Amino acid sequence: GAVVSQHPSRVICKSGTSVKIECRSLDFQATTMFWYRQFPKQSLMLMATSNEGSKATYEQGVEKDKFLINHASLTLSTLTVTSAHPEDSSFYICSAPRGYITDTQYFGPGTRLTVL
Amino acid sequence: AQTVTQSQPETSVQEAETVTLSCTYDTSENNYYLFWYKQPPSRQMILVIRQEAYKQQNATENRFSVNFQKAAKSFSLKISDSQLGDTAMYFCAFMTSNFGNEKLTFGTGTRLTIIP
Numbered sequence: 001g002a003v004v005s006q007h008p009s010r011v012i013c014k015s016g017t018s019v020k021i022e023c024r025s026l027d028f029q030a031t032t033m034f035w036y037r038q039f040p041k042q043s044l045m046l047m048a049t050s051n052e053g054s055k056a057t058y059e060q061g062v063e064k065d066k067f068l069i070n071h072a073s074l075t076l077s078t079l080t081v082t083s084a085h086p087e088d089s090s091f092y093i094c095s096a097p098r099g100y101i102t103d104t105q106y107f108g109p110g111t112r113l114t115v116l
Numbered sequence: 117a118q119t120v121t122q123s124q125p126e127t128s129v130q131e132a133e134t135v136t137l138s139c140t141y142d143t144s145e146n147n148y149y150l151f152w153y154k155q156p157p158s159r160q161m162i163l164v165i166r167q168e169a170y171k172q173q174n175a176t177e178n179r180f181s182v183n184f185q186k187a188a189k190s191f192s193l194k195i196s197d198s199q200l201g202d203t204a205m206y207f208c209a210f211m212t213s214n215f216g217n218e219k220l221t222f223g224t225g226t227r228l229t230i231i232p
Contacts (some may be wrong), residue, residue: 034219034220038159042224042225043207043222043223043224043225044161044207044220044222045222046219046220046221049219091159093159093161095161095220101218102149102211102213102218104151104163104166105151105163105220106163107153107160107161107162109158109159109160110159110160
């Protein structure tokens, strides 16, 4: 099956610093990738849709200046959490469809961010 | 906006028995896609089954099958011959087929425990 990777798997940083999370589709190209946030024992909440070669589309309530998304190639999207604060601590997951956007989404293994 | 409701926060069943997880959704659209995803303790999201709304036939994937009732907007998952490895959070998800707005909306999840 299709594989999506994320790096790093976990990161701990100090308040005020920026953290970059990478999402890669390893065996297929993805013009669209999605970024989710999952708090403990809760569901996945879509943060933004990452589009290769164009600006990301953010969901209502998500600060685009705080969560910077760059979809630099057909296999790589990055999420940068700028000036991180403890409330940004969460589990971040990316996904990508193989083929049409309505095809099955393949998910990365997630990145656990802890902001001290 | 679409909503997905999973009314069972958690359930458990003896190994080898059958269990059904419920899901209802609300939409005014006629064409859409429904999914069940499994999230084991590793937190890796894994597709269990996918259903296209225009198909009347219920999707089946080995021990997993759905009961898709379009008029009732119900999409339940049946797991037969349950195994210990089925222990996980199960999320029901909806995706519209409307161009430009294709994204997954997840339910709150059901925690399934298989008892040895």
